[in-house]
Amino acid sequence: MPKKSLVLNVSDQKLDNTNVLLLEGNLVNFLEKYEFVPNQEWLDLTQLMRVNIQIILENSLETQFKAVELLEGSDEILSPLVCKMLDDVPVVTPDLTVSTKTDLDPITGVKIEQFVLTPESNLLLIFLNSLQPKGFVLTREEVEFEISDLDHIKIVTEYQTAKEKLILFKKSEEKIETKFVEVLSNNSEWLSQLQNFVKSVANVVVYGQKRVSDGLIGLVNCLRREPGGHKVKCFLMMDEVPDFDPRLPFYGDQLRKNLAINIYKSGKWGTYRHLLLEELQEVECEHCFGDVSAKGDLSSMRWLEGQPIDESRLPETKVLIYNYYSALNFRDIMLASGRISAEAITSDRIEQECLIGIEFAGLDSNGRRVMGMIDNRAIATHVRGDSRFLWVVPGSWSLEEAATIPVVYSTVMYALLLAVDLKPKSTVSTPLQGESVSRH
Structure with missing residues (x-):
């Protein structure tokens, strides 16, 4: 019998094709990476639990995650970790219980009781002859513990930490065509x-x-x-x-394990999983750019390492600019605050990674003071300037002043000459200033 076990079950509520909206305020913004994880590996407790939970959800396709953790002694409780991970998953509802004789403080999102496993518990039992095909058992063992597939169970994953080994297994299923x-x-x-x-x-x-x-x-x-x-x-x-x-x-x-996804890579069976990114470390780099790491959270604005720009490989219309100043525009604020989506600006997924910053002022490779506009990433140490939208900065202007000019002046020229086709000798009134502008 396993030393410590977590019995995992999902309800019979089927996941339909309903569109899911991720509403601001209900979910916490977080960054993930997508990478291959072998089914047998050394992982820290948080990562291995995330992998196992994703495997269970992937194979069950259900919306209610029901689990009972059988706790002995004062070992670390896994249910709060499971609850936290399921908070990141839309449409999945956790129903978690810790069964223990030990007095525990209340745990948010987790019931604590002396749970008795019976056929009437509406759970998938830990007894293997009662475990249904879509149920899983996660057992925590000593590092030296060895287990192999038996006739009635199949090992899904086997992960080891510095202190213990966690094994996820499921009941063998009847062979079908x-x-x-x-x-x-x-x-x-x-x-x-x-x-x-x-x-x-x-x-x-x-x-x-x-x-x-x-x-x-x-x-x-x-x-x-x-x-x-x-x-x-x-x-x-x-x-x-x-x-x-x-x-x-x-x-x-x-x-025979009857798993949904089976990937063989680097000599091991495994799956691709969404794992949380590690805390970003500060590094010295040749090129960096500014962006928000979580859309809607302006406090997440930070400098991020970028790929160095090779001037020799730039297209003829592109010019490497050593950036001195950038300006924040209304569009930048709307994007960073999440009030408009990246899809409204471009359908290019690569471009969508960073759309903030469209005007700048700095020096080109010949040392000329220039100002200009680009589609994105103008808040950066280096900019791929477009020669069609690049102007020499007048000697009486500072680069700081010049960085505020391109978008405003271009917008005015577009409005007057293209949008309304202003004719020669026409007059445009500006009531707020009490002045007028004439085109000769």
């Missing part, structure tokens, strides 16, 4: 075959060999959200491995 589809990037003949297989009652394994992660995982994740799509599984081999054959133990052992 499985159909296989190889996804190729040079033709689409497999698509109609996949459509027909998904309509059948059989499990469907979509696989790719000797390739990078070029959309196969996303395809399977989308299919699994469709009605009946839960039976679609993904196998992606990114290393040199034997041709896919379910009769080979290399593939057969992994297939």
Whole structure:
């Protein structure tokens, strides 16, 4: 029997295709990275719990996460960690209980009671002969503990920290018919075959060999959200491995685990996971730019390391500018505060990473004082200036003054000459100033 266990269950509420809006104030902004994580690895407790929770949600496709933690003694409680992680996941509702005989202080989002596991508990029991296929058990063991797959259980992950080993396992499932589809990037003949297989009652394994992660995982994740799509599984081999054959133990052992996503990379089976970025460290760098790390939070404005600009590789219309001053415009404030989205400015995903800063003043490579406008990233140590929107700064102006000119003057010229087609000898009144402007 496991030393300490967390029994994980999800309800029968199905996830439909309803659009989900992430509302400001309900979710905390956070930064993540997306990377491959082997199923057997050394990880810190926070990261390994995040990986395991994502694997459980990925395989269950449910919206209610019900779990009971059986606690003995004064060991660190995992349920608060689970609760915090589920706060980052939209539409998933946690229902967490700690079962213990130890007196504990109240824990936000977690019930504490002397929980008794019975068939009427509406949980997936820890007793393996009662554990349903979509349930998981997470056991905490000594570092030296060794376990292997048994006839009635399958090991999903095995992660080790400096103090303990955590093993996630599930009950073995009955073998059913499985159909296989190889996804190729040079033709689409497999698509109609996949459509027909998904309509059948059989499990469907979509696989790719000797390739990078070029959309196969996303395809399977989308299919699994469709009605009946839960039976679609993904196998992606990114290393040199034997041709896919379910009769080979290399593939057969992994297939019997019946997991949604199976990636073979760097000599190990694993999955791609969203992990929190580590705390950013201050570094000395040649080029940096200013941006908010969390849209809507102006206090998150900071300098970020950028890729050095190679002047020799710039297009003919681009000029390297050593930036001295940048100006903040109304658009910058609206973007940084989250009042307008990046999609309203551009559909280019790379450009959307940083859209703040559109005017500047500095020196070009010949030492000339110039001012100009660009699409984005003008709040930076170096700027890729556009020669079509670059002007020499008059000698009577400071660079600080010049940085405030390009956008305002260009806006006025656009309004007068392009938007309304101002004719010669026309007069424009400016009532607030009590003056008029004439075009000759």
